[in-house]
Amino acid sequence: MSDVGDNMGQGQTYEYTKTNADIHVSIDESLGYQYLAFEADGWDKWRGVILLPAAVRPLKLGRFDVVSDVSISPQTRVGIAPRNGAGGWDRSCPGATTGWVDIKSVTYASPGVLGSLSMDVELRCVGSTSAIRGIVEWKGYEAPAIPGPVSPIPASLWSPGPGTTPATGNYVYLESQPGDPVGGGVAHVFAGAELASMSVTEIGRRLSFSQFVPGEPRAGEFFAMASLTQLQAGYYPNMRGQPAVWGPNQLLGGMYWTGPGTCPPPPGPSGDQLAYETASMHEGWFAIDRIERASGAVQAVDVRFEQKCVGSSAMLRGKIHWVRP
Known part of the structure; x- marks a missing residue:
């Protein structure tokens, strides 16, 4: 959920589940900070990157401020933003990002590999009063389960009026x-x-x-x-x-x-x-x-x-x- 004036979410609300997106959550504990990333690939393609202090490694319960950084690499910024087909960022903050996460529960499948994660997150571009807020509920990877077509076809759908189409032929x-x-x-x-x-x-x-x-x-x-x-x-x-x-x-x-x-x-x-x-x-x-x-x-x-x-x-x-x- 994004406030009006927030650069990342553009004031809109989004929701992704396995019925409308392919969702991934990952961590990297080999860096000088705790790296946490999540992606939702549905109608839009979103990526969130969170950096936490090294003291939060491994992840633990509680509320922690994010490590504010303008850029880790040319295509990896702290924040939540849609990304284009090439994997680049389109709406990350033009400068640094500030905010916090509140980890409600976390399990590891093995050292350095997440098993599940429940957390709240709030981020804003430095200098802005508008924020993007989100909830991550992840129980391990689940393959997308996209609903199929509706059958029978609803009778209320549009059809050409009588006499508007030929009686025979393509x-x-x-x-x-x-x-x-x-x-x-x-x-x-x-x-x-x-x-x-x-x-x-x-x-x-x-x-x-x-x-x-x-x-x-x-x-x-x-x-x-x-x-x-x-x-x-x-x-x-x-x-x-x-x-x-x-x-x-x-x-x-x-x-x-x-x-x-x-x-x-x-x-x-x-x-x-x-x-x-x-x-x-x-x-x-x-x-x-x-x-x-x-x-x-x-x-x-x-x-x-x-x-x-x-x-x-x-x-x-x-x-x-x-x-x-």
């Missing part, structure tokens, strides 16, 4: 609200010769629709969460995707549909990589109404989806009906 129907930069605020059905160049490819959990309009980058991907080996019929809520950066999330799945337009970058300075990635990201849902396979390839698929640019309320909705020619 088609892609897109319905864009005013203000949506991807679809341009118009509705259109692509069918017949317009789909002659479209290909549908499935690799593992990823189903891709390639560019099918000459001169326009219209394409899309639908990606299952890690609890599946391939897409199956069902409703996939709370999906995200960023085609320009790393596509759908490898753990949680995702989706995106591109068009002549793109989601805009955030306003202001461009130094915050996470802000750029988030603001130019799509979010929404998709539903696989039908998917048929033979000889290791998709033969037919019906997909509905809804997406918007993060921070926008304008929707792009679509339905794809495709049977291999």
Whole structure:
């Protein structure tokens, strides 16, 4: 939980468990201080680094001030911050970090290897009155257990209105609200010769629709969460995707549909990589109404989806009906 004005958490609240992230906690007791690190890799990628006095080695119960240090190494700063895909830091304090931890319980699996940890933490950038606070409850590593798609598909999900899609043949129907930069605020059905160049490819959990309009980058991907080996019929809520950066999330799945337009970058300075990635990201849902396979390839698929640019309320909705020619 982050205060307004806190550089690390940007005034937001975050929660990660094994149902939405891959969580790791580690220590290093070979240094001149007690090093403690924790990571949560979900929709966002967060890393926390805490330095404690050498007297707190091995970890023991109680409240201890952190050792304030601007930088241990170019990519290891004291604090809690999102990190980009390369492992660098995006929102750590520009200077030193101060704060404390309150260790409630701790066990070791073996010397120098944590078995479990329960602690509270509060950190702030030196000179700031705003803080980021957190609770770490770790019982040893647990593999992510990401929920699969919802079945049956909720009847309340969007579908094209009567008469808006062809009665026969393959088609892609897109319905864009005013203000949506991807679809341009118009509705259109692509069918017949317009789909002659479209290909549908499935690799593992990823189903891709390639560019099918000459001169326009219209394409899309639908990606299952890690609890599946391939897409199956069902409703996939709370999906995200960023085609320009790393596509759908490898753990949680995702989706995106591109068009002549793109989601805009955030306003202001461009130094915050996470802000750029988030603001130019799509979010929404998709539903696989039908998917048929033979000889290791998709033969037919019906997909509905809804997406918007993060921070926008304008929707792009679509339905794809495709049977291999």
